[in-house]
Amino acid sequence: MKSYGETLKKIRLSKNYDQSMISGNIIHQSSYSKYELGKINMTVYKFEKVLSNLGIDYEELKFIHHSYNYDAKVAIVTRFNNLKFIDELILKEIIAASEVYLKNIEDPQIRDILLVSHGFLAIKKENNFELASLYADEVWNRLQTLDTWYLADIRLINSILFLFKIETAISISQFAIKQLTKYQALHDYQKLIYPFKYNLVQLLIREKNWLGAYQLNEELIVAFKEEKAYVQIALTYLRKGLLQKKIAMEDEVDFVEKAFEIATVLDDEKLHIQLETERKQILDFIK
Incomplete structure (x- = not known):
């Protein structure tokens, strides 16, 4: 099996770097040469520094190592x-x-x-x-x-929230959102927390907390607009329009119609089907 050392050598040569530029004061050049040949291993600390000198991260290295897959x-x-x-x-x-x-x-x-x-x-x-x-x-x-959830756990639990009893699902959501605060410095922190807030809106609808669902949905609309996440904008528009009708809130815009217009403009049949499904589910809860 090809070693990471071989892949690092390939990347280094393609960048026209010599071994001393990569090893620097991290590892002796002769030791680094042995690593490229697959004869020795490096500590995680040294490995990370070498990657930094090469200008790549571990995810990119793995991707290249597996033939760009x-x-x-x-x-x-x-x-x-x-x-x-x-x-x-x-x-x-x-x-x-x-x-x-x-x-x-x-x-x-x-x-x-x-x-x-x-x-x-x-x-x-x-x-x-x-x-x-x-x-x-x-x-x-x-x-x-588990006392602590990591990102893989959080993404997984978010996908099955709707299969739990309402009280359990809301409790899980609140715990997960607290767990995510540890990742605030991560560059895509907001993208991690949006799915939980999005699902929490549905949970609040199921609990018939119309105003709480509406207010949280409004926060998401603002966030999704900033992200230019048009699929999510369409779905939150749909929820907004249906919730407005439930709490008798007048608006010049028909947000349900606007949601379907987005699907039409994007020529996204799957989104159109999802909007129909979501509308039926919400109307069932409202009734």
């Missing part, structure tokens, strides 16, 4: 995290890849993704929320024992 685990996690809607084809691909991966390596994160994907598929194919909740419970049984 993700490794098997990262590919599964990335595919799952990028799911915008419950897409049957993509879910089947994630399930197949996860099962292959778990035959060779037992990995709690991939195991959880497999369970959640099965749950989503049960909803998509059979509208079986009871079965989906059983899969979600298996994931929750592991996560609830």
Whole structure:
């Protein structure tokens, strides 16, 4: 198997750097040469400094190392995290890849993704929320024992919030948002917290807390506009329009209609279907 040292050498040569430029005062040049040849290892500290001197980070190195592709685990996690809607084809691909991966390596994160994907598929194919909740419970049984949640855990739990009882889901959301405050210095912190706030709006709607849902949804509209996240803008517009009608708030703009206009302008059929689904769900809660 090709070592990271070989990949670092390839990157170094492509940048026309000699070994002394990369090793600097971090590691002796002769030792660095042995690392490129795969003969020795480096400490994590020295490895990070070498990457910094090369002008790349670990994620980019892994991507290049695997022939400009993700490794098997990262590919599964990335595919799952990028799911915008419950897409049957993509879910089947994630399930197949996860099962292959778990035959060779037992990995709690991939195991959880497999369970959640099965749950989503049960909803998509059979509208079986009871079965989906059983899969979600298996994931929750592991996560609830942890004192600290990390980003992978937080992303995972956010995806299954809607499968819990309303009181539990709201409690989980509030705990997760507190956990995320530790990541405020991270460059995409806001993008991590938006999904929880977005799902919390739906939870508040289910609890019939119309005003609380409306106020939080307004915060999200402002944030999504700044991000130019048009899919999310459309969905929050839909919620705004339906909530305005429920609390008898007059507005010159029909935000439900505006939401569907965005889907039409983007020529996004999946978004249009999602808006229809969301509208039906919210109207059911309102009734």
